Amino acid sequence: AQSVAQPEDQVKVAEGNPLTVKCTYSVSGNPYLFWYVQYPNRGLQFLLKYITGDNLVKGSYGFEAEFNKSQTSFHLKKPSALVSDSALYFCAVRETGGFKTIFGAGTRLFVKA
Amino acid sequence: DAGVTQSPTHLIKTRGQQVTLRCSPISGHKSVSWYQQVLGQGPQFIFQYYEKEERGRGNFPDRFSARQFPNYSSELNVNALLLGDSALYLCASSLERVNQPQHFGDGTRLSIL
Numbered sequence: 001a002q003s004v005a006q007p008e009d010q011v012k013v014a015e016g017n018p019l020t021v022k023c024t025y026s027v028s029g030n031p032y033l034f035w036y037v038q039y040p041n042r043g044l045q046f047l048l049k050y051i052t053g054d055n056l057v058k059g060s061y062g063f064e065a066e067f068n069k070s071q072t073s074f075h076l077k078k079p080s081a082l083v084s085d086s087a088l089y090f091c092a093v094r095e096t097g098g099f100k101t102i103f104g105a106g107t108r109l110f111v112k113a
Numbered sequence: 114d115a116g117v118t119q120s121p122t123h124l125i126k127t128r129g130q131q132v133t134l135r136c137s138p139i140s141g142h143k144s145v146s147w148y149q150q151v152l153g154q155g156p157q158f159i160f161q162y163y164e165k166e167e168r169g170r171g172n173f174p175d176r177f178s179a180r181q182f183p184n185y186s187s188e189l190n191v192n193a194l195l196l197g198d199s200a201l202y203l204c205a206s207s208l209e210r211v212n213q214p215q216h217f218g219d220g221t222r223l224s225i226l
Contacts, residue, residue: 004155032212034214034215036217041219042219042220043117043203043205043217043218043219043220044156044203044205044215044217045217046214046215046216049212049214051212090155090156094212099161099168099169100158100161100169100171101146101158101215102158103148103155103156103157104155105153105154105155106154106155
């Protein structure tokens with residue numbers, strides 16, 4: 001069965017510092033991996049995806065994620081955090097050829113000015 | 114182009130009642146998925162529909178049902194409402210290929226009294 005773990009309930013960084021939000025996954029076969037962001041009282045917004053190819057994936061708003069097959073991880077990163085990045089971040093996984101997307105429990109990011 | 118639209122935005126029901134939630138996908142998107150997001154948790158997969166057929170179902174009781182119409186819009190029905198059904202119900206649409214990201218509506222906030 002596929003699963004996603006986001007080991008940190010919250011991450012706090014200062015504006016201008018780099019940020020990392022962690023995600024590990026478990027699937028049988030090759031995964032499709034996604035990151036989404038959710039602002040208060042809104043739906044989820046797509047940030048980036050990994051399907052195949054380069055392990056470093058670049059996405060929206062300066063975010064990127066690194067796929068590590070041996071560690072089954074897909075950590076979200078940004079070189080310089082903004083206060084406006086403060087939100088709830090979800091990692092998600094789908095098995096190749098599957099229809100069901102599994103989301104992690106979410107990590108709340110706080111960026112302090 | 115309009116994004117995914119859901120109606121109503123908020124709904125208050127009492128235990129035992131029935132509710133219908135509606136979703137209009139992005140134009141050209143043939144796949145619609147429904148998720149339940151309880152406060153403090155990630156979205157939980159309920160259903161996926163494609164070309165008016167159910168493609169997959171999550172671990173939800175038979176009180177939950179859905180359908181997709183010829184114009185690809187969708188309805189989620191929940192019967193015999195329980196207090197535990199209180200949640201944000203999210204609809205997401207995507208292009209037919211499974212490796213494509215999902216586009217979410219802002220959800221329907223359902224409160225059960």
